[in-house]
Amino acid sequence: MLDINQLMVFIRVVDEGSFTSAGKSLGMPKSRVSRMVSDLEASLGSRLLQRTTRQLSLTEVGNEYYNRCRHLIHEILEAHQVISDREHAPHGVLRMMVPMVAGSGSMGHFIAKFQALYPEVRVEVVHTDREVNMIQEGFDIGFFLGDLPDSSLIARVLMETDSLLCASPDYLKEHGRPQTPQDLVSLNCVKLGEGIQPEVYDLINTETGETMEVKVEPTIVTNMMAGMVNSIINNAGIGRVPYLLAGESILNGDLVPLFSNWVNRPEPISLAYPSRQYLPKKVRMFIDFMVDEVDELNRLLDELPTPEEQLSAFSKFVKASQGI
Known part of the structure; x- marks a missing residue:
C-alpha cells in the first residue's frame, strides 16, 4: 500500500x-x-x-x-x-514574479501595503524579464506586460499602461525639440532591453487615431529601467518611459514629454496564476487586493482632466499608501 x-x-x-x-x-x-x-x-x-x-x-x-x-x-x-x-488569516510565503519595468516603478508600494494588511504573509518578489515557467519554478502569482507567454495560465487584466517619449530639458535645449515623430531619428536614443537592434516606437495619434511606426538607432542600451531613466535625465537622449514611472520626474522638471498628441500603443498589465483549483487564501486575497487598488487608482485618475493633475494625484496616492 x-x-x-x-x-x-x-x-x-x-x-x-x-x-x-x-x-x-x-x-x-x-x-x-x-x-x-x-x-x-x-x-x-x-x-x-x-x-x-x-x-x-x-x-x-x-x-x-x-x-x-x-x-x-x-x-x-x-x-x-x-x-x-478557511479558519485562519492568510499566511505563508507568497512568491511572485514581476517584470523589471514594474519593479523599477510603482509596484513596491502595493506589495508593502498588502504585507502591512496581512502581516502573516511573507512576500518573495523576483524581478525578471526572462521567460518564466510559473508552475515549475513555484510562483504563486505573476505580473505580465503584454501577451502572456503561456496560454494555460489563468489571467486577469488589471489595467493598460501607457509610456511617454521623454528627454531632459538640457538635451532638448542643445539639440532642439522634435516637432513630429519622424524627427526622432536624428536624436540620440536610450533603449531598454538587450541587443543593439533599432528601437521601434509604435505610436498612436490621440486626436486622429492615426498610427505610425518609427525606428530609431539606439546609442545606449540597458536592461535596467532605472539605468535607462537615469541616462535620459542626464542628457543622454530620448527614451520611452512608462507613464506612471515618468510622472515624478516630469513634475519636478527632470523629464519633458516630447509630444502632446502622440503616445505609444498601450499594453495590458495582467495578473496571472497557474490554476483556479485549490487557490490558497494568500493568493486569493492578493488578487482581490490588487483589483481594488487599481480600481481606486483608475477612479482617481479618471476624475482629473489633465496629465499633470493625474501625475500629481498618483504621486500622492503612492505616498499615502507608503505611510500605512
Missing part, C-alpha cells in the same frame, strides 16, 4: 537536491528521510535514486515517477492549505 508520507518525502528530496536539505526543511533527521525513501523504493520494487558520496541523481524510473507524482502532491498540499485557510 502506498504511504503518502514516503512519497512526499521523496518529492522533497528531489526538490531540495539532498537528504540533508530535505531533512532540514521537513524537520526530521537525515537518517529518517533516507529510510523513508528506501521503504518507498522497496514497496515499488524499483530504485528511484542513485546515491553516491558526492551527489544524488534520479534513475530513469525515478525521473518518470517524480514527474508523474509531484503535481499530485502539490495539489494535495494546496487542498490541505485551502481548507486550513
Whole structure:
C-alpha cells in the first residue's frame, strides 16, 4: 500500500537536491528521510535514486515517477492549505514574479501595503524579464506586460499602461525639440532591453487615431529601467518611459514629454496564476487586493482632466499608501 508520507518525502528530496536539505526543511533527521525513501523504493520494487558520496541523481524510473507524482502532491498540499485557510488569516510565503519595468516603478508600494494588511504573509518578489515557467519554478502569482507567454495560465487584466517619449530639458535645449515623430531619428536614443537592434516606437495619434511606426538607432542600451531613466535625465537622449514611472520626474522638471498628441500603443498589465483549483487564501486575497487598488487608482485618475493633475494625484496616492 502506498504511504503518502514516503512519497512526499521523496518529492522533497528531489526538490531540495539532498537528504540533508530535505531533512532540514521537513524537520526530521537525515537518517529518517533516507529510510523513508528506501521503504518507498522497496514497496515499488524499483530504485528511484542513485546515491553516491558526492551527489544524488534520479534513475530513469525515478525521473518518470517524480514527474508523474509531484503535481499530485502539490495539489494535495494546496487542498490541505485551502481548507486550513478557511479558519485562519492568510499566511505563508507568497512568491511572485514581476517584470523589471514594474519593479523599477510603482509596484513596491502595493506589495508593502498588502504585507502591512496581512502581516502573516511573507512576500518573495523576483524581478525578471526572462521567460518564466510559473508552475515549475513555484510562483504563486505573476505580473505580465503584454501577451502572456503561456496560454494555460489563468489571467486577469488589471489595467493598460501607457509610456511617454521623454528627454531632459538640457538635451532638448542643445539639440532642439522634435516637432513630429519622424524627427526622432536624428536624436540620440536610450533603449531598454538587450541587443543593439533599432528601437521601434509604435505610436498612436490621440486626436486622429492615426498610427505610425518609427525606428530609431539606439546609442545606449540597458536592461535596467532605472539605468535607462537615469541616462535620459542626464542628457543622454530620448527614451520611452512608462507613464506612471515618468510622472515624478516630469513634475519636478527632470523629464519633458516630447509630444502632446502622440503616445505609444498601450499594453495590458495582467495578473496571472497557474490554476483556479485549490487557490490558497494568500493568493486569493492578493488578487482581490490588487483589483481594488487599481480600481481606486483608475477612479482617481479618471476624475482629473489633465496629465499633470493625474501625475500629481498618483504621486500622492503612492505616498499615502507608503505611510500605512
